[in-house]
Amino acid sequence: MTDTNTDYASKRLAVVTGANKGIGLEICRQLASNSVAVLSTARDEKRGVEAVEKLKGSGLSDVVFHQLDVKDPASISSLALFIKTQFGKLDILVTLEFHIFILYHYGEFHQNLVAENPGILIRLVE
Structure with missing residues (x-):
């Protein structure tokens, strides 16, 4: 885990799973290049x-x-606690797990969830 001493209150926060290579890494690059704080x-x-x-x-x-x-x-619980304590919000979730790609804005998250295991992803934003 890396330090979070930047002020993220004024930025949208995106969480990207599977972000250490390939498309996940590129999604992180693109989001961060467009003034979105990224939790990789x-x-x-x-x-x-x-x-x-x-x-x-x-x-x-x-x-x-x-x-x-x-x-x-x-x-998952550890990440959810980290998001809550360090950022207090989650605006965008991009997951590359389970061989699917999902991009959600938080307000639409519960309505549009179509992942194979929605319980896992919902815990991130509860």
């Missing part, structure tokens, strides 16, 4: 931290990392 997650903490360092090295400062295994309830 991945199962592998080392690769996740390296990905965030790469983004920060390219000038994108509003990106932080938190480890997440979407199949582990304790990991």
